[in-house]
Amino acid sequence: MAIRQPPRPRKGRGATYDPPNRFAPSASEAVDDGWWQDDVPERLATLVSDEASRSALSWNRSPDLPFDRSLNPYRGCEHGCIYCYARPSHAYWDLSPGIDFETRLIARTGLVERLREEFCKPGYACRPINLSGNTDCYQPLEAERGTTREILELLLECRHPVVLVTKGALILRDRELLAEMAAKRLVRVFISLTSLDAELKRSLEPRTASPQARLKVMRELSAAGIPVGALLSPMIPGLNDHELERLLEAACEAGASTAGWTLLRLPHEVAPLFEDWLAQHYPERAGKVMSLIRQSRGGADYDSRFGRRMRGEGVFADMLAQRFRRASRRLGLAGRSDDMLDCRNFRPPHRQGDLFG
Secondary structure, eight states: OEEEOOOOOOTTOSOSSOOOOTTSSOEEEOOOOSSOOOOOOSSOOOEEEEEEOSOOEEEOOOTTOSOSEEEOSEESOTTOOTTOTTGGGGGGGTOOTTHHHHHEEEEEESHHHHHHHHHTSTTOOOOOEEEOSSSOTTSTHHHHHOHHHHHHHHHHHHTOOEEEEESOGGGGGGHHHHHHHHHTTOEEEEEEEOOSOHHHHHHHSTTSOOHHHHHHHHHHHHHTTOOEEEEEEEEOTTTTGGGHHHHHHHHHHTTOOEEEEEEOOOOTTHHHHHHHHHHHHOTTTHHHHHHHHHHTTTTSSOOOOTTTTTTOOSHHHHHHHHHHHHHHHHHTOBOOOOTTSOOTTOOOGGGTTSTTO
């Protein structure tokens, strides 16, 4: 049973509270009854536990996604983006999708060994891996654990293509490795851009790289010959949608050759978390933002239907799509495609020692 504290912003954290785990049989909430209570600390430490990996790849058949497999070296994400659609997955580990998601992380151990085993299976067919789908593989924990780099080294060894998505500047640590992969058409990198407003970024995505740092990452990766794209994800009606054209222009100037976008998604606990975050940080806009979201989701906070969940529907969502298409054409930015990656030269690990390696 979890005890919920009253919602309030905390420095360096996105969520304002811990909603109850939807799978827990009961929950309790702290209330002021006049008796003394422990103060809730202003700063919350990040706790990391290890989980022995039983498998590596996660598979999907979603028609909305350009990949059928992904790899997540961590569970939870210290970046703390309040809107993160992956937050509800933390409930499967008996943790809250709120503050727990960004402060109680799980590092997956033995992941590279499991990936080697899966590559060696007789029926394995090589297609690009998405790294990551439910976490950021370059969140601060990666600087300590280095799991993402170990994965990339194995992928290069096996000539296996990968698509990286991150909001972190730590990716520059692996620039030389990524450049070697790019020379063999084995990697594409997407930098997630949400705003050029540093103040908005600090509360929306508290522990991610700054907007200028992300543009610097794009410039340096592009200069190293690594294909770079921008993901405007998510576009939040009434909050950052007015920046759409400026974000694309900044990405193009920084060396991006492709771009994509998604509409804000609020599955399960993300909806109340985001709504409380709005009330705490942007109370004057909260009503308008939630109204526009619901107009784009058939009157609800979220619509999980394929073909709708990533883009929404209605007048506002259609207008966003038109603006994105027009700006992308003007700037010469192509849509996301993994077809440029080379899957033909994949070599399972057990073949690496042969004479033709």
